[in-house]
Amino acid sequence: xxxxxxxxxxxxxxxxxxxxxxxxxxxxxxxxxxxxxxxxxxxxxxxxxxxxxxxxxxxxxxxxxxxxxxxxxxxxxxxxxxxxxxxxxxxxxxxxxxxxxxxxxxxxxxxxxxxxxxxxxxxxxxxxxxxxxxxxxxxxxxxxxxxxxxxxxxxxxxxxxxxxxxxxxxxxxxxxxxxxxxxxxxxxxxxxxxxxxxxxxxxxxxxxxxxxxxxxxxxxxxxx
Amino acid sequence: xxxxxxxxxxxxxxxxxxxxxxxxxxxxxxxxxxxxxxxxxxxxxxxxxxxxxxxxxxxxxxxxxxxxxxxxxxxxxxxxxxxxxxxxxxxxxxxxxxxxxxxxxxxxxxxxxxxxxxxxxxxxx
Numbered sequence: 001x002x003x004x005x006x007x008x009x010x011x012x013x014x015x016x017x018x019x020x021x022x023x024x025x026x027x028x029x030x031x032x033x034x035x036x037x038x039x040x041x042x043x044x045x046x047x048x049x050x051x052x053x054x055x056x057x058x059x060x061x062x063x064x065x066x067x068x069x070x071x072x073x074x075x076x077x078x079x080x081x082x083x084x085x086x087x088x089x090x091x092x093x094x095x096x097x098x099x100x101x102x103x104x105x106x107x108x109x110x111x112x113x114x115x116x117x118x119x120x121x122x123x124x125x126x127x128x129x130x131x132x133x134x135x136x137x138x139x140x141x142x143x144x145x146x147x148x149x150x151x152x153x154x155x156x157x158x159x160x161x162x163x164x165x166x167x168x169x170x171x172x173x174x175x176x177x178x179x180x181x182x183x184x185x186x187x188x189x190x191x192x193x194x195x196x197x198x199x200x201x202x203x204x205x206x207x208x209x210x211x212x213x214x215x216x217x218x219x220x221x222x223x224x
Numbered sequence: 225x226x227x228x229x230x231x232x233x234x235x236x237x238x239x240x241x242x243x244x245x246x247x248x249x250x251x252x253x254x255x256x257x258x259x260x261x262x263x264x265x266x267x268x269x270x271x272x273x274x275x276x277x278x279x280x281x282x283x284x285x286x287x288x289x290x291x292x293x294x295x296x297x298x299x300x301x302x303x304x305x306x307x308x309x310x311x312x313x314x315x316x317x318x319x320x321x322x323x324x325x326x327x328x329x330x331x332x333x334x335x336x337x338x339x340x341x342x343x344x345x346x347x348x349x
Binding site: 001002003004005006007008009010011012013014091092093123124126127149151152153154156157182185186188 | 235236239240243244246247251258261265269270271272273319320321329330331337339340341342343344345346347
C-alpha cells in the first residue's frame with residue numbers, strides 16, 4: 001500500500017481558471033465584484049439602484065446567475081448596460097468557468113466594472129473564486145441577525161456586508177447592533193454599510209465605497 | 225425520493241464530492257496497475273461544508289462504480305488565530321477571537337478555511 005500526498009485544494013481547477021480571470025481583469029483595469037446573499041435579500045434591487053446611478057458613459061457590465069430563469073437579466077438590461085444571464089441549470093453557485101464562458105465574446109478593453117450577481121445561496125458560492133476583487137454579501141433585515149454565525153464561510157470570505165431593507169426595521173424584530181456584532185465575530189474588521197434599496201437611504205455610502213474601489217483599481221492599472 | 229431530497233439539501237457537498245472524485249480519477253490515470261483504497265480530505269470549520277453530507281454524497285456518487293470500496297477520510301481543522309500582541313496561537317471557539325492568554329482583541333486569522341485533498345492511499349491491483 002502506498003500513501004500519496006496530494007496537499008492541494010479540492011477546487012484547484014476552479015482556482016486556476018479564477019486566477020486567469022483575475023489576471024485578465026487586472027490587465028484591463030477592471031473592478032470585478034461578486035455579490036452573494038440568500039434568495040430575496042436584494043442583490044438584483046441593489047444592482048438596479050447601482051446601475052441607475054451610473055452615468056451612461058460608465059463602462060459597466062453585469063453577469064447574473066440563476067438556477068432557472070433569465071428574469072434578473074431582463075430587469076438589469078433596462079439600464080442600457082450589457083447584462084447577461086448565466087442559467088446554471090440546477091447548480092447552486094457560479095464557478096469560474098461559467099464566468100470565462102459568459103465573457104468570452106466581450107471586449108474587456110471596453111469595461112471598467114464587472115458586477116456579478118451570484119445564485120441566491122449563502123453556502124455554495126462561498127467556496128468558488130470567480131476572479132473577483134471582492135465578494136460582497138447582502139443581508140436583509142427580514143432574515144435574522146444570526147445569519148453570519150450560521151453561514152460563517154460566506155461572511156468570512158466577503159469583504160463588505162451590505163445590510164439591506166433597513167426601511168423595514170420598525171416592523172421586524174431585527175437588531176442591527178447584534179447583526180453587526182455577529183458579522184465582526186466571524187470576520188473581525190469587516191466593513192458594513194446599511195441601506196434601503198426601496199427608500200434610497202444609505203445608498204450614497206455604497207456608491208462612495210464603489211467609486212473608491214473603481215478609482216483605486218484604475219490607479220493600480222495605470223501604475224503598473 | 226428521500227435520497228433525492230438529501231441531495232438537494234447537500235448540493236454544495238455534492239459539487240465538492242464530484243470535484244474530489246475528478247481529482248482522484250486523474251491520479252488513478254497517472255498510476256496504471258494501482259487502485260485507490262482511501263482518500264483523505266481536510267475540511268476547515270470555515271469552509272462551509274458539512275462532513276456528514278460530504279460522506280453521504282461521496283457514497284452516492286461512488287456507488288456501483290469502480291470507486292465504490294474507497295474510504296473517504298475527513299479531517300476537520302479548527303479555526304486558528306494568532307495574537308497581534310503576544311503572538312499566542314490559539315483555536316477559536318464559539319467565535320471568540322480575542323486572545324485567551326492576554327485578552328488582546330486584535331488577532332489575525334491563521335487557518336480554518338481548508339478545502340483540501342490531503343492524500344490518496346493506493347495499492348497494487
